[in-house]
Amino acid sequence: MKTIEDLKRLRDQVQSTTRMRHDSSRQIIVGMGTCGIAAGAREVMSTILDEIAKRKLDDVLVRQTGCIGMCEKEVLVDVVLAGQPRITYGNVTTADIPKIIADHVVNGRIVKELAIGKFVE
């Protein structure tokens, strides 16, 4: 990267791939800050990976993010389906994962009793 134009080009390129990803796939995002990990985010993450492997959900993208600040609701897991608002689940345990994946990720039905918020642009 040599000029500021290079930076802008990279930004636009990443933005468009992000948009494409949002339009075409399903994402699960786990909050992996120290608080999240202390509350069990690692176990939740590996249960998610197991569960999507078991269900052969090859197109589901599992990502990590940092801390959003709601420590007392850790572990936090977000689910994003194409064209829909990002939904945050709070106080997630490994036992909740099969339900979140089966109901929300696979069948598009939000697990209301665990959902704590949605992102509206």
Next chain:
Amino acid sequence: MNSNQSQCCCDGSVNQFDKLDEVLKKYQGVKGALIPVLQEAQHAYGYLSKEVLQNISKKMDIPISQIYGVVTFYSQFHLTPRGKSIIRVCQGTACHVRGAKTILNEIENQLNIKSGATTPDLKFTLETVACIGACGLAPVMMIDDDTHGRLTPEIIPKILAK
């Protein structure tokens, strides 16, 4: 380099300072390298023995008195062998307000050692720490690099069993 040899975890290799030499080489000519060298040496040997410190002193050309001063200043450095797992119970403000003392007491009872000590089988060293920064989940503790939060005296035995 005689009586203490049995305590050293250098698995009888030909030169017990191999690992140290590597570290020293890495930091050769780097300014202010003493602390990282000590950190890596401790990481390699578990603690900082007299022999290791003497060796560092010689190779880095820093008086051993000065090294001793640094080692004893920082709570991270240890001059005696330590347990395989280090348990650090947070005693920060948030943890204090949420009952960190009962957690520490429970661990002391479970391991039958006081804070600051190591179990005779060298499995655990128990320490307190001022704040881990996971206050939202207070009370918390760290076992090695893993943080455990929302502790109650009841779940302590379960965590220790792991």
Next chain:
Amino acid sequence: MEHIRAHVLVCAGTGCVSAGSKKIEAALRDQIAKHGLDKEIKIVETGCHGLCEMGPLVIVYPEGVFYVRVQESDIVDIVEQHLYKGRVVERLLYTEHDTLEGIPSYKEIAFYKKQMRMVLANCGQIDPEQIDEYISVGGYEALGKALTTMKPEEVVDEVKKSGLRGRGGGGFPTGMKWGFARNAPGEKKYVVCNADEGDPGAFMDRSVLESDPHRVIEGMAVCGYAIGADEGYVYVRAEYPLAIKRLKNAIEQAEAIGLLGENIFGSGFNFRLKIKEGAGAFVCGEETALLASIEGKRGMPRPRPPFPAISGLWGKPTNINNVETFANIPQIITKGADWFASIGTERSKGTKVFALTGRINHTGLAEVPMGITMREIIYDIGGGIPDGKKFKAAQIGGPSGGCLPEQLLDLSVDYDSLIKVGAMMGSGGLVVMDETTCMVDLAKFFLSFTQEESCGKCTPCREGTKRMLEILTRITEGQGKEGDIELLETMARDIKTTALCGLGQTAPNPVLSTLQYFRDEYEAHIKEKRCPAGSCAGLLEYTITEECKGCGLCKKACPVEAISGEKKGLHEIDQDKCVKCAACFAKCPFKAIKKQ
């Protein structure tokens, strides 16, 4: 079984059968056979799923796709689209139409409603281990703008104009600090980021480093350009292994695409960053001690002047700011000083991140505009006190700060108002206490912390805090004397005026502020030998009430044989023998033991 790649479950419960599931199963068999899939797909009849009004149900595994109200005519699609091509037939999924209703948007959640997330904007949004994600939200554009369109002096002026003040403690104007370092003579200069977040109860810096490390790197690079430094250090405490890992990774990624290194953006500006891991000493949060530690020495403060801006790391001009301060820089450069200065109060601009902890419903990190009231933070954002308990005090600013009582809840939270009432912004730890916390014990807690962490260089801090701690310990154990309060006050004032560094000078603050607002609690301990909060063990008395059934559990639990009594008879505690360990209190199944 190995070659079976999918199972199709058809509900054969009474409800679904009457809705036609038998016909559906037959159609499925036909279609599957027609596509030659009968070797790899197995049809299974199941019992009732309890969702009969949605029947007939068809469920496809391994994914677990749940089709409802399936008609015979839908089977072609299920087989061709889903089983053959692997595409879910969305129109047959069970979705509720009001599915998003009842789930609050982030703007509606009480915890976020009054927040203004600027420094934390990306935290919890982007992947901190991917530089691309930071760039996609406008990352490194501030660095680009500064390097290609602004002179270094202009960057310093912009930061000055923004009114940004240091977020780590003292609240010194950042732009002025940069100006000193810029104007200091010398070729070689350094930028240092203080990430030795040692205040118990504060964790915003850890969170920013873990969740958005590039923002800090960018802020430091802009600073390097402004003051004329080509090298920077981030001093991170060793207790933050994840922050260190992510920062390391972020630096490597930035170097790999030329955002750190030589000739950044073709401007001729070079900048490199290194990480220094702390070794566990609270005092290293003090800037001169921190520099000594980077140099590999004992981390002890030295008198100022000379200030680090003139003579810092290895004697070179050095600018030190903390993590949150640097994290504020990129937005000041991109959005402008005027925008930044429009947020906050007259003399405290922008936002501040607080770590809400202690006896509060919603713990976490809250970023709020300066000038918000304590009440808004604790009640509107934090959701108040749990378990129906009463608010007693908020401890703000860590071991250097103070405790604020209920009557100050409507105080504006900014640098100057806090100083006026005997507290300080500090790094932004906000620990809430309810009626069960003893304020004398809290003062003792903080003093034992500073005592433990005192580097020992100057006498007022080394000896003074020790004596004060002895007095406080005495008071909490019921051995307080007339005159103790006055003695504490005198010593506190002496330490404040004579200690060498900021940490020593502020060490007595928790004692002074609890004395100012909770003097009656000290008096109750000393004069009545009573702890109003019921927390000082030495002042409690354990007695057995009439509820006692004589089970003898307490007697067994007592380590000093202070309890006597016959089986099935009322037991008694010998107060002379009792060591107040509370073992009996915890063991009694009938809650027959009272402490007061």
